[in-house]
Structure formats: structure tokens, C-alpha cells
Amino acid sequence: MDIKQFKVKPGSEVNLKSYPTGYDGKELNKERAGVLLEESRKQLAEVQDKLYAQNRYSVLIILQAMDAAGKDSAVKHIMSGFNPLGVQVHSFKTPTKTELDHNYLWRHNLALPPRGEIAIHNRSHYENVLVTRVHPEYILNENIPGIDSVDKIKKSFWEDRLEQINAFEKSLAENGTVILKFFLHLSKKEQRKRFLERIDDPSKNWKFEMGDIRERGYWDDYQRYYEEAIGATSKKHAPWFIIPADDKWYTRLAIATIIHDQFEDLSIHYPTLTDTEKADLQKARAQLVNEA
Structure with a gap:
């Protein structure tokens, strides 16, 4: 799978209509993708072990999408190969009063991964330039001082906020955090289908909220603001990947492949021991053998 087709070039304008929402190729099918995904899980587990042992990088994976695009299932199916002790998943909901008493990046700072670990943000700080x-x-x-009415929220406010996000991510990257951002690109037709499934299937009723229908009414607005946000913040150190989301099996495989490829680029490896440390290992081994 060529991941270049998903990666948004830094500085480019984004037109979501030019990106596919589904898979229309002939090389893959659901069954074959399942086999490849299982292989990817094993590879990710091996790389994660090296990431933890090396203790130099941390990894921040961001998932953004319209409702019903499959973020939760992507986390479940792709990340099941990771050791749960080294992965934290954070799903960001409406800010609490305590969170609103801090700047909008505060709660996302608290959820950042330490070195050697991975954090998955199911929705993220980008909600602050999308939903808002x-x-x-x-x-x-x-x-916010000076913002006491909607009329005072000008276009420059959003431009400044996007630059704040760029500065935030640049600081993270410069200090060892690998940032991978995924937009699960769902068609409006497929969202309708999945909403109906949630309504008609009693086991999925709990997933549906009337607010989902209200937000669907703002579909075009969300598409436009996603285009602006992705275009303004896809950087070499914090790239965006636009992933077709109409076929969940393809979405999962694409994300897993990208994560593994990005890990490979880091040349993550187990720590190399010094001659002194190697000598100590042999001493310890000899001592253990002599005990027997």
C-alpha cells in the first residue's frame, strides 16, 4: 500500500472532494485486508517494544472525523496489537468547567504520552477549530479577554488559533514526540447508512444521539473547516493523512500501515550496551550458572 496517496503535502490547499471516501481498487478485499492487518498488528507490537526500551520518542496519534466514521472501531482493531501498558486512549468530550478555566490546550497537554509510550486521541485539540x-x-x-460576544470572533481569531496549534505541535515534535494525524474521510451517504443501522439495531441504539442528526445538518460547514484546518496544519513534523472511511476494513489497514511505516523511518531499536554493561551481563550470567 502506497501511503503517499493519503499524506497531505505541507502548504497545500485541501479539497476533500478530490479525496476518495471508499476503496475502489482490485488488489484488496475484506478477507485479504484482515490477513494483512493481523500481520501489521504483530509488526506494531514488535516496534512498540523497541520504542519502550529505547525511551527516546513518544508517539501521539490523532483521530478526527465526522460522526460514525469508525474512530472507535479503528482504535479497537488496530491498537489491539499494542501492549496496553504502553498505550493510553483519550476520548475528548465537551470540556468540563475545570477544563474551561484553563486555556483550550491544557487538557490535551495532560493527556500527552511520556517517552517510550503511545497516546491515541480520539478527537483532539482540533475540536477547538472545528466544533467551535x-x-x-x-x-x-x-x-477569553476581549471576546464577550460572537460578533467579536473574527476570521483572524481562527487563523491565530491554527497558528497556536502549529506552535504547540512543533514544540512537541522538537522534544521527541512523533505526531501522526488521521482524518477518516466518510461520505455523507455512508454516514446516513450507519446512522440508520444504529437506529434499527437494538444493540447499537446506545451509539445514537439526536445531536448526531443536528450536527449532520452542518455537514458542508464541517467539510470546509476541516479543509482549512488540515491544510494549515499539515507539516513535515506533524503530517495529516486523509483516509477513506466508507470501508472500515480498508480504513484500519491503511492506518496500521502508515503507523508502522512511520515507526520504521525512526530507526527505533533496542538500546546498545556499552562494553562495561556487556561485561556485567556476563558476570551476572556466570554467577547464576554457578548457583545451579
Whole structure:
């Protein structure tokens, strides 16, 4: 799988209509993808072990999408190969009062991974230039000085916030955090299908909320703001990948492949011992053998 087809070139304008939402190739099918995904899980587990042992990098994986695009299932199927002791998954909901009393990046800072570990953010700090842009009245809850009405939230406010996010991610990258950002690109037709499945299947009723229908009404706004956010923040040190999401089996394989390839680029390896440390190992081995 050529991951270049998903990667957003830094500095480029993004038109989501030019990106496919489904897989229309002939090389793969659901069964073959399942086999490849299982191989990828094993590879990711091996690399994760080296990541933890090396203790030099941390990894931040961001998943963004419209409702019902499959973020939860992607986490479940792809990340099951990781050792859970080295992975934290954070799903960000509506900010609490305590979170609103801090700047909008505060709660995301708290959820960053330590060296040697992986954090998956199911929704992320990008909600602050997506949901809040569709619903600018939410910004008023942040009590930002000088912003006491929606009329005062100009285009420059969002441009500044995107630059703040760029600075935030650049600082993380420069200090050893590998950032991978995925937008699961779902078609409006497929979202409708999945919503109906949630309504018609009693075992999935709990997944559906009336708010999902209300947000669907802002589909075009969300598409436009995703295009602007992705285009403004896809950087070499923090790339965006636009992943077709209409076929979940393909979505999972694409994400797993990209994560593994990015790990390979880091040349992660087990720590190399010094001659003194190697000599100590032999002494310890001799002592253990003599005990027998």
C-alpha cells in the first residue's frame, strides 16, 4: 500500500472532494485486508517494544472525523496489537468547567504520552477549530479577554488559533514526540447508512444521539473547516493523512500501515550496551550458572 496517496503535502490547499471516501481498487478485499492487518498488528507490537526500551520518542496519534466514521472501531482493531501498558486512549468530550478555566490546550497537554509510550486521541485539540467554529457561541464559555460576544470572533481569531496549534505541535515534535494525524474521510451517504443501522439495531441504539442528526445538518460547514484546518496544519513534523472511511476494513489497514511505516523511518531499536554493561551481563550470567 502506497501511503503517499493519503499524506497531505505541507502548504497545500485541501479539497476533500478530490479525496476518495471508499476503496475502489482490485488488489484488496475484506478477507485479504484482515490477513494483512493481523500481520501489521504483530509488526506494531514488535516496534512498540523497541520504542519502550529505547525511551527516546513518544508517539501521539490523532483521530478526527465526522460522526460514525469508525474512530472507535479503528482504535479497537488496530491498537489491539499494542501492549496496553504502553498505550493510553483519550476520548475528548465537551470540556468540563475545570477544563474551561484553563486555556483550550491544557487538557490535551495532560493527556500527552511520556517517552517510550503511545497516546491515541480520539478527537483532539482540533475540536477547538472545528466544533467551535461551527458553533462559535461555545467560545464564549472560555471567558477569553476581549471576546464577550460572537460578533467579536473574527476570521483572524481562527487563523491565530491554527497558528497556536502549529506552535504547540512543533514544540512537541522538537522534544521527541512523533505526531501522526488521521482524518477518516466518510461520505455523507455512508454516514446516513450507519446512522440508520444504529437506529434499527437494538444493540447499537446506545451509539445514537439526536445531536448526531443536528450536527449532520452542518455537514458542508464541517467539510470546509476541516479543509482549512488540515491544510494549515499539515507539516513535515506533524503530517495529516486523509483516509477513506466508507470501508472500515480498508480504513484500519491503511492506518496500521502508515503507523508502522512511520515507526520504521525512526530507526527505533533496542538500546546498545556499552562494553562495561556487556561485561556485567556476563558476570551476572556466570554467577547464576554457578548457583545451579
